[in-house]
Amino acid sequence: MIEMVWEKIAQGGLLMAPIAALSFAAWVIIIERWLFLRRSIACNRKAHERLASSMAALDAAGLPASSAARALAASRPRRKSDFELAAWELRLSARAASRLGIETIGRLAATAPLIGLLGTVSGMICTFDAMAAHGSGNPRAMAEGISLALITTEAGLMAAIPAMLARAFLERMAKRASAWIDASIESAGEILFPESRRD
Numbered sequence: 001m002i003e004m005v006w007e008k009i010a011q012g013g014l015l016m017a018p019i020a021a022l023s024f025a026a027w028v029i030i031i032e033r034w035l036f037l038r039r040s041i042a043c044n045r046k047a048h049e050r051l052a053s054s055m056a057a058l059d060a061a062g063l064p065a066s067s068a069a070r071a072l073a074a075s076r077p078r079r080k081s082d083f084e085l086a087a088w089e090l091r092l093s094a095r096a097a098s099r100l101g102i103e104t105i106g107r108l109a110a111t112a113p114l115i116g117l118l119g120t121v122s123g124m125i126c127t128f129d130a131m132a133a134h135g136s137g138n139p140r141a142m143a144e145g146i147s148l149a150l151i152t153t154e155a156g157l158m159a160a161i162p163a164m165l166a167r168a169f170l171e172r173m174a175k176r177a178s179a180w181i182d183a184s185i186e187s188a189g190e191i192l193f194p195e196s197r198r199d
Contacts, residue, residue: 015119015152019112023159026108029101030166037098037173044180087185094181098174102167109163116156123149 126145 013119013122013148013152015115015122016155019115019152019155019159022108022112022115023163026105026112026159026163026166029105029108030163030170033101033105033170034173037170037177040098040177041173041180044177044184047180047184087189090185091178091181095174095178098177099171102170102174105163105167105170109160109167112159112163113153113156116153119152119156120149123147123152 123145126148127142128145130142130145
């Protein structure tokens with residue numbers, strides 16, 4: 001199996017190295033973002049559950065280890081307008097943190113097929129050079145260029161498709177993380193300003 005992979009890489013030529021590097025970089029970011037978002041969702045879900053279940057949850061000793069709860073407890077706003085400003089800033093920073101790196105994954109995934117396309121063009125140029133040198137009666141000379149064209153295209157697509165699927169999955173996770181932060185902020189607002197609760 002490993003020998004077959006190395007053989008494919010060797011057949012693909014120099015362009016296989018940047019495709020492999022893009023794929024590796026994308027998966028490093030994907031794994032890091034998945035771990036971050038999983039932890040963020042869990043922490044903020046716990047924060048929301050504790051805030052929603054107990055009025056005493058905003059006491060410093062009883063706060064969950066969540067960025068939303070810590071920020072809101074530290075501010076302890078006396079006016080609702082101060083709370084709304086702090087909540088707005090928290091939402092912006094939390095959304096930026098949850099989406100960090102996701103666009104980079106998309107760019108890496110979009111670049112890999114373009115490098116594969118460059119390999120396709122290079123392979124076709126090699127094919128036409130072989131045809132010019134040996135004529136069309138030597139299929140072995142043409143096969144090398146065609147092989148280069150197909151292998152780099154395949155490698156570019158194999159790097160891009162899983163990365164794009166992972167990006168879509170991470171975007172859904174980021175939306176869930178933002179939704180739990182919003183729910184925590186809403187619960188904290190109802191506790192700090194009970195007069196604004198919905199009936």
